[in-house]
Amino acid sequence: MATQRTPRTDPLTLEVVELIGTVVARYHEEYEEAAAEHALTGAQAKLLSLLTLEPLPMRRLAQKLRCEPSNVTGIVDRLEARGLVERRPDPEDRRVKLAAVTEEGRRVARGLRDALDFAREPLAGLSHEERLSLRALLLRMLAA
Template structure:
């Protein structure tokens, strides 16, 4: 990782693109910026979660269970809500179970189906890890609340175009940006 480099590599790439493909330069710079920011934010969030033995993916799964009414959900539903492949959620639950944060239980409504259920220790870890992430504003502390809302709104447009949700889905940021 570099710190305080005298040259912004993305700005330099943009400059080169402007010379060769000016009609695509801003989109190239935007995607490169998004990808780099994703690396930065994931690194910061994962450093904050490391004392809890969590990755961001396992934190998201743990918090999803913590927020659920009964503290348990089918693995398939978790994969859908977290927008990950079924294999990924299985591996995540395996790691959380090995750490004693969740357990697999049979679904009382359909014993062929398995649910992930958060343990009391899992609830404690979810709360403590959330406090730490809230304390660093999930790595976005340099943005004002208004800027974070604007960023979420812009990224939502990309997610919608990719099919993450349909046009009928309510936009929770619409009133916050207007």
């Protein structure tokens, strides 16, 4: 079966594409702002948030952040210098270092998440049914 091509010139499609671009832009701006309120860069905020779930090897962090492992060294260095993250040995493999949030790091991450929830609050304007529709539409988009 041949894959069907979307009509790129369809004005409605173009408008929706434009709107998605706007949502993406606003999402990013507010993410950066929220991070900056805690004196974090975007990359630092992402890494810190990842670690609130569980300690992770440096290598694993690089995969999650989609960057080279050498970069993670610096980001963790800076977070560690502020006492938000610490490096622990991995009992199972002495080559591995596990990055883990400290208590202070967890506090900052909590504040960050609250700010982000607020940033994402445009959803407030939608009813329960509308949220259901939006979920379905987003799922279909992502499945494409």
